[in-house]
Amino acid sequence: MKTFSGSKTLTTTTLFTSVLVTTNAFAIVPVNDLIDVEKGLSGTFGLSLNGQSGNKDEQEYGVDALLQYAEGNNLFVFIGDYNYSETNNVKDEDELYVHGRWVNLNFFGDSLDSEVFVQYQYDDFADLSGRELVGANVRWRNEFSSDARKSQIILGLGAFHESEESEQTTLSDSLVRANIYARYVYEKMGEFPFKAYISTYIQPAVDDIQDLRGLVVSGISFPIQPSLSIGLEFEITHNSTPFIDVEKTDIDYGITLNYSF
Numbered sequence: 626m627k628t629f630s631g632s633k634t635l636t637t638t639t640l641f642t643s644v645l646v647t648t649n650a651f652a653i654v655p656v657n658d659l660i661d662v663e664k665g666l667s668g669t670f671g672l673s674l675n676g677q678s679g680n681k682d683e684q685e686y687g688v689d690a691l692l693q694y695a696e697g698n699n700l701f702v703f704i705g706d707y708n709y710s711e712t713n714n715v716k717d718e719d720e721l722y723v724h725g726r727w728v729n730l731n732f733f734g735d736s737l738d739s740e741v742f743v744q745y746q747y748d749d750f751a752d753l754s755g756r757e758l759v760g761a762n763v764r765w766r767n768e769f770s771s772d773a774r775k776s777q778i779i780l781g782l783g784a785f786h787e788s789e790e791s792e793q794t795t796l797s798d799s800l801v802r803a804n805i806y807a808r809y810v811y812e813k814m815g816e817f818p819f820k821a822y823i824s825t826y827i828q829p830a831v832d833d834i835q836d837l838r839g840l841v842v843s844g845i846s847f848p849i850q851p852s853l854s855i856g857l858e859f860e861i862t863h864n865s866t867p868f869i870d871v872e873k874t875d876i877d878y879g880i881t882l883n884y885s886f
Contacts, residue, residue: 668692685710685718700728720748728764738764740783747792753868754792760785762804773815779808784831791868798868802828802838821845839863855880 668691675685689706703725710718724744732739740762747755762783769776783804790797808824823843830836839862846856860877867873 663693664695666692666694681712682714683710683712698730698732700730702726702728716749718749720746722746733763736766738766740764740781742785749792754790756787756789758785758787760804762806773813775812775814777810779806781806793869796868800836801831803831804828819845819847835865837863837865 674687675683677683685708687706687708690704692703694701704723706722708718708720710716722744723746724742726740726742729739731737742758742760742762744758745756747753760783762781764779764781766777766779781804784801785804786799786801788797788799804826805828806824806826808822810820810822812818812820821844824841826838826840828838841861842858843860844856844858846854848854857880858878861874862877863874865873
């Protein structure tokens with residue numbers, strides 16, 4: 626799962642206590658979980674290591690990173706996520722996701738930004754040997770704040786060129802998709818603070834709207850101490866036209882414990 630933070634924190638440990646590992650093979654151009662953009666360099670890093678031996682030998686590894694740099698009206702974001710696992714010496718997960726984005730705040734007017742992005746990913750067990758994206762968006766954002774709470778809504782519209790190849794066949798595809806997304810973030814301060822968010826992405830092919838990709842991500846996180854928080858995230862991904870007979874819809878959910886400084 627791809628998560629974001631607007632604070633200058635470094636996540637040194639991520640513990641997954643309840644995860645269905647199908648991670649989004651078609652995760653798409655993420656929207657930052659930001660209300661206030663920090664100036665300069667900030668980021669998060671996560672590492673997960675899980676194992677089991679005895680009746681079943683199992684090893685799972687995961688690493689993820691978010692780096693962002695803000696200067697003036699420019700925001701540069703890099704996201705990376707890699708997951709690998711074996712059960713009884715048989716590989717059953719191998720996937721990589723990398724994403725880069727440049728946001729120019731107020732480019733078209735007040736609260737109307739431009740976005741340019743590139744992305745690469747693969748997922749052996751979703752029949753995806755490679756997927757490459759390059760595209761651009763226009764996005765509108767609005768923030769609301771008081772002493773006790775903050776909220777932000779982002780609406781985006783754009784398009785991207787997509788190229789992808791099948792892992793198990795010689796099939797490949799290259800097309801242009803529309804990119805429509807919405808994201809809402811709510812943060813409560815004071816007693817019982819928390820942050821909640823929901824994002825929706827819809828991406829039909831411009832020459833065939835029945836060829837559709839979609840993603841819904843929602844989550845909530847609670848600070849336990851100033852440097853420790855716990856969160857829950859739920860994610861649904863959908864691909865209406867996979868290369869072969871694989872499930873069109875995947876569901877992920879997870880609980881994370883993050884230490885930051």
